[in-house]
Amino acid sequence: MRYDRSPPQDDTHLDGVWEVKQRIRREEGYLCQTWEFFSSSYERNTGHVVLKGGDVAGNGEEGGEEVVGFAVVRGDGYILFLGVEPDRRGEGIGTSLVELAAEDHDKLTCHTRDSNEGAVEFYRNLGFEVERYVESYYQDGEAARYMVRDDRGSLKSRITDAIIGED
Numbered sequence: 001m002r003y004d005r006s007p008p009q010d011d012t013h014l015d016g017v018w019e020v021k022q023r024i025r026r027e028e029g030y031l032c033q034t035w036e037f038f039s040s041s042y043e044r045n046t047g048h049v050v051l052k053g054g055d056v057a058g059n060g061e062e063g064g065e066e067v068v069g070f071a072v073v074r075g076d077g078y079i080l081f082l083g084v085e086p087d088r089r090g091e092g093i094g095t096s097l098v099e100l101a102a103e104d105h106d107k108l109t110c111h112t113r114d115s116n117e118g119a120v121e122f123y124r125n126l127g128f129e130v131e132r133y134v135e136s137y138y139q140d141g142e143a144a145r146y147m148v149r150d151d152r153g154s155l156k157s158r159i160t161d162a163i164i165g166e167d
C-alpha cells in the first residue's frame with residue numbers, strides 16, 4: 001500500500017476517491033454528498049489517500065492503482081470526509097489517515113451521524129470526545145455528534161515543551 005497527500009487543487013485521485021465514497025453510500029448509507037459538493041470540497045482542501053496496487057507487473061510502470069481509503073481535511077483541522085473501502089476495514093487504514101491528518105493539526109474535529117455508532121467508536125478509540133449534539137444537522141434531518149481531539153494539552157506536547165524548555 002502507498003500513501004499520497006493531495007494538496008488543494010490536486011485532483012489526481014478524485015475519481016478513485018469518489019468510487020470508494022459511492023460504494024460506502026450505496027452499501028451503508030453514509031457519505032451521501034452530491035458530486036458537485038464532494039468534488040468542490042475535495043479540490044479546495046487537503047486529501048490523504050491510501051492506495052493499493054500499482055506496478056503490479058513489477059516492470060516499473062505504474063498502473064492499476066486503486067484507492068482504498070481517504071480523508072479530506074480542511075485548513076482548520078476539520079475532517080470533512082473519511083472513508084475506507086468496506087473490504088479493507090479493520091486493518092488500521094482509518095487510523096493511519098487520521099494520524100496523518102494530525103501531523104498537520106494539533107486539533108482535529110468532525111461530525112458523525114447519530115446512527116453511525118461505528119464511526120463514533122472509531123473516533124473515541126483515537127482520543128476524540130463528543131463535544132456537542134447537533135439536532136437536524138444533515139439534509140435528511142438526522143442529528144450529528146460534533147467530535148474533537150485536541151492534542152495541544154496532551155502528554156506528548158507537555159513532554160515536548162518540557163524538553164524544549166530545558167535549553
Ligand SMILES: CC(C)(COP(=O)(O)OP(=O)(O)OC[C@H]1O[C@@H](n2cnc3c(N)ncnc32)[C@H](O)[C@@H]1OP(=O)(O)O)[C@@H](O)C(=O)NCCC(=O)NCCS
Nearest residue numbers: 030082083084089090091092093094095118119121122125
Ligand atoms: C470509520 C472507518 C473510517 C474506520 O476505518 P478502518 O480502517 O476500519 O479503521 P481501523 O482499522 O483503523 O480501526 C481502528 C479502531 O477503531 C475500531 N473501529 C473501526 N470501525 C469500527 C466500527 N464500525 N465499530 C466499532 N469499532 C470500530 C476498530 O475496531 C479499531 O480498534 P482496535 O484498534 O482496538 O482494533 C470505516 O469504518 C468507514 O469508512 N466507515 C464508513 C464511513 C464513515 O463512517 N466515515 C466516518 C464518518 S464521516
